[in-house]
Amino acid sequence: MVMEQKHTGAARVMAILDVLSSADVAEFPEGMTVSDVSRSMGREKSVVSRQLKSLLESGLVARDAAGRYELSWRLFALALRAGDQRLMKTAGPVMLRLTEMVRERTYLTVLSDGEVLTVHSESSRRSIEAVGWVGRTVPVNRSSSGMALLLDHEDEHIVDIVRRGDDGITAREAREFLARVQDARRRGYTVANRIFDPELLGIGAPVRDYSGRITAAVNISGPALRIEPHIHVFAGHLLSAVQAFQQPLSAVRSLA
Template identity: 45%
Template sequence: MTAESTSTVQRTANILHALGASDVTPESGLGVVDIARRVGREKSQVSRALKALSEVGFVERDPHTLTYRLGWQFFALASNAGQQRLRTVGPPVLRRLVGTVKEAGYLSVLCDRSALTVLSESPGRAVEAVGWVGRTTPLHSTSTGRALLMDRTPEEAGHLLAGTDFTDAGPGAPAGLDDLMERTARARRTGYAVADEEFESGLVAVAAPVRDFSGRVVAAVNVSAPKYRAGRDLDRLGRVVMATGHQLTAAMKGRGRPA
């Protein structure tokens, strides 16, 4: 790679970093002059780079304000990279969690209107849930669902859960959307969700969110166990699972090592 091409790549990366800064919202964006100032380049150089980036969908230009923001193609690639990284960093972290709590652990993502289990780890106990990879569970009656809903407004959750039968659950499940959102708000405050016989009788679980580089919830890590074995220890389990969620989040952002 020549010095000129290296400079072009660096300039492009700096522009994308500038548009992705925490003080830049999708509504406001940045003008060419602001971008040039932030990356320390001439306006003409930045304009040419933005034109090339917009042609491939990495940035978008607002036709009214003439400001730029990150485009759909950038987020599509980031999402795909995040999913790949989750599959890479997830297994060793999940194994450590299960080794610590001695209960079954799972990693799930939002799929349509359910939680899809993508990874699982077993402690080898005689009594445990098995065969969950590739299966879905409801959002309204599981700790995993609540963790995945943590960043959703009541309106967004209502749209996502439209038509849900809240009576089709365990004895401790939320009675309706308002109850669910109250429990979700409580989970947001503590950092982890607790489900006590919500999915089915005799089963308890705790879950915490996993976030991507933008801070968006992209997955949930959870531990579930029979109530007779873990029912009195849910707060401790919750704190351990929350720490695991933080570890996975750091790894997703490239700030932690999975092994």
């Protein structure tokens, strides 16, 4: 009976958070009052007031001087951390299936200080394959993951990031890289053909969190001669894997 009451209480709290997250910005530009929330939920104002006070004390909602409530930044931060944890838990099985499908090494990467950091990799177990690279970084302009991680950035910001790197690339080279990113936006995936190594080809795609923000990238990399004839097929498998990544990450979307 005690457990049932706890679940009921949690459900009521989630219902309040859901109402606040789905509030019409045009109607409630500054947030919702207790009356607004209770009316939306069809609950007693006194009950909703107590629950909002509890959420305020826990830091999950914020209240302005006029008594209007909205979701707090702490709640968004918690949701982002939950997404990061889900990403890492999901990575292994999904990437293993992708690796077995394409028979090439796969990588999970994030953006770190303007470079691409590999945080997880699955081996194809073939005698000739790309190296593991976990814990190491490469310049964003040298990999398909770098392109994928920058897809949502402004064009000028992309050029600036690339020019700040240690490669000493020219303005023309930076613009050529930007053109590859722009092509990738239209395709939905990136291709780095022999730009990291004259014998390697990479295909990348971004991974988005519950808010739609790019937080990571997955890429396939291997000998160019082996991958080049299958770019479109491999890209299809990659995008399906990314979709599998994003399904659990979207579980917190209702808090956005």
